[in-house]
Amino acid sequence: MLDNIYLSIYHDLVNQIEQGSLPPDSKLPSENELAVQYSTSRETVRKALHLLSQHGYIHKIKGKGSFVLHVNKFNFPVSGLVSFKELTKRMRKKATTKVISLKRGRPSPYIATQLNISRTEEVWEVIRVREIDGEKIILDKDYFRSFIPPLTVEICEDSIYEYLDQTLTVGISFAKKFITIESITEEDQAWLDHKEYPMIAVVRNYVHLEDNTLFQYSESRHRPDKFRFVDFARRA
Amino acid sequence: MLDNIYLSIYHDLVNQIEQGSLPPDSKLPSENELAVQYSTSRETVRKALHLLSQHGYIHKIKGKGSFVLHVNKFNFPVSGLVSFKELTKRMRKKATTKVISLKRGRPSPYIATQLNISRTEEVWEVIRVREIDGEKIILDKDYFRSFIPPLTVEICEDSIYEYLDQTLTVGISFAKKFITIESITEEDQAWLDHKEYPMIAVVRNYVHLEDNTLFQYSESRHRPDKFRFVDFARRA
DNA sequence: AAGTGGTCTAGACCACCTG
DNA sequence: AGGTGGTCTAGACCACTTG
Known part of the structure; x- marks a missing residue:
């Protein structure tokens, strides 16, 4: 436009x-x-x-x-910053998002480290479960620095990225994703239909704004049988 | 240059x-x-x-x-076509590659499908084990269409990509990678130090030449605790 | 020989940030 | 106001492919 x-x-x-x-x-x-x-x-x-x-x-x-x-x-996005909403829209699956908790407060030492901020600076914490075809598949834990506009449960059930795109004055610039495979935690077991899989695919995502500040850290924890990541790479 | x-x-x-x-x-x-x-x-x-x-x-x-x-x-490549040799050079690990088998012949139905060729066209099959710090971590299965210059065990122990870059007249253009997590197979168990992990990270890679022909299909099967994939993505 | 994409130039105007 | 990156133009020459 x-x-x-x-x-x-x-x-x-x-x-x-x-x-x-x-x-x-x-x-x-x-x-x-x-x-x-x-x-x-x-x-x-x-x-x-x-x-x-x-x-x-x-x-x-x-x-x-x-x-x-x-x-x-395969009807799948090229690697990049693609939100869950866009993703499921393309895959034409019945997908819902349930917000487990949404709060603002002091970060844990781990989160403070990941966001590279002091423990006294407050952060938003959003924990969500993604359900696909009736099964709880993904546990999303998102942490935002507190200068973003306030979040509500409705926004988190829809798309946080759409909201931020519209309300943030400074845009999103780049993100680094780290994919690993780890042992399942009690938290995973509590929220997901894990089907006795002992491991979980973890996507850690560090999102930066146009002024280069890191403003979001997230962990997306996927049941291994439903995990799929696609990467399109050009040479040189 | x-x-x-x-x-x-x-x-x-x-x-x-x-x-x-x-x-x-x-x-x-x-x-x-x-x-x-x-x-x-x-x-x-x-x-x-x-x-x-x-x-x-x-x-x-x-x-x-x-x-x-x-x-x-993290000293890691941005997502892309990076060979094992470049990768380990950056990580400063003692890494060796052992060639399990190298042959040219008719492909299995599965491989013919993956490469999108007829079962009568011969392909190169290279199966290798990657050892890092003395542990067998990765099982690599590579399939090339037969128009590539001939492979030898020495080349496969070094870097197939370096060889192809130097000998192929038409260059490599792009690749699609699909990452999934699957149950371990008997073949994985036979070749890898799998440490009782029941699952394995599989990277399927489809590599295209500059004239758009698909010339390689590969499966890189990683022990889950050592698997790590990084993706750098810019917005827009 | 004609058409294609790959590279390069020397300008131009704009929006943004800093003094 | 001056410097910065973002966009755009109207040319140019090249290497490659095809007829």
């Missing part, structure tokens, strides 16, 4: 690919043609195509053209 | 960051200054900085400048 030409071209082409008017293996118009179509310069078109390429939508071949990839066979 | 200006600027800055002459939180010269330093245009400098940003080395703030991130705290 911004007056950003290359982003609007990008979104337009993404739509065409997802709607099917640009099917897999089909060839996009050449960069020069697109520049004329969108009344812009070729470099600007190239910026849009670069984004499509980075996100796994197209593939460019020198001398030949740009071609649509058939990636979304 | 190519006559590629922005790549050489990128590599130069990566070196400065990794050597420490550009420490974390320090500010890079402005884009205009870099353009003068490298005797090139600002857009070319920006291309290099964009790469640094994508790979988690720097962080740009409008109106202020570009700053070095302190990411490599």
Whole structure:
């Protein structure tokens, strides 16, 4: 919506690919043609195509053209900051989120360390259980620094990210995720339908704002049989 | 080494960051200054900085400048096509690779499906065990389409990717990784020091060449306590 | 030879941050 | 006001593919 030409071209082409008017293996118009179509310069078109390429939508071949990839066979997001809500929407599953606890207060030493703040600075703590097809699959523990706008149970049941995107003045910039596999804890056992699996997949996520401050730490604890992580990586 | 200006600027800055002459939180010269330093245009400098940003080395703030991130705290690659050899070199561990079997022949139905080829087309099969600090931790099963240059045990003990990078005329373009957690198989038990862990982390990797053909399928099976996957993701 | 994407230039205007 | 990064333009030359 911004007056950003290359982003609007990008979104337009993404739509065409997802709607099917640009099917897999089909060839996009050449960069020069697109520049004329969108009344812009070729470099600007190239910026849009670069984004499509980075996100796994197209593939460019020198001398030949740009071609649509058939990636979304698994209907899954390319690795990135994708919220649970977006994710389940794509997978067309019945998914619900139950808020176990929501409070603001002093962090534990562990959380203070993870967020790299002093123990006297208050944090928001949100603990949620994600249910998919009637089974409690994911235990989400989120910790936010207290300068974010106040959270409510309704927001946490919906999408915290949507809320923050709309209310935060400074945007989200980048995140680091660490995936490990650990022994199940009593807390996991208490909240999840763990089916005797002794281990759990843990995704630790450190989210930074545009000014580089770390503002969120989260642990997403997944029952191993339902865990799935996808990574799309381009070379160089 | 190519006559590629922005790549050489990128590599130069990566070196400065990794050597420490550009420490974390320090500010890079402005884009205009870099353009003068490298005797090139600002857009070319920006291309290099964009790469640094994508790979988690720097962080740009409008109106202020570009700053070095302190990411490599965990000394781990940003998600991508990183080989075992590069990986262990960074972690400074004693790591060895043992080739269990190396052969060329008809694929199993499963492998033919994964590689999306007919069962009559031969494939290379490489099965390897990765040992770290004396423990057999990872079972790697690699399948290559037969048009690649011939493999030897020596190559497989070193780095298949380095070999392919040097010998393949058409380069590697992109890869999709799928991470799941599964029950341990008899094959895993036979080759790994599995320590009674009943589950195993499986990374399935589909690697494509620049002409978009899928040329490799691999399964990397990790003992859960040693498994670690890192993902760096930028927003938008 | 013509078309394609890959790289590069030398400008330009803007929004943002700092003095 | 001056510096910064973000976007955009209208050219240019190159390497690659195809007819």
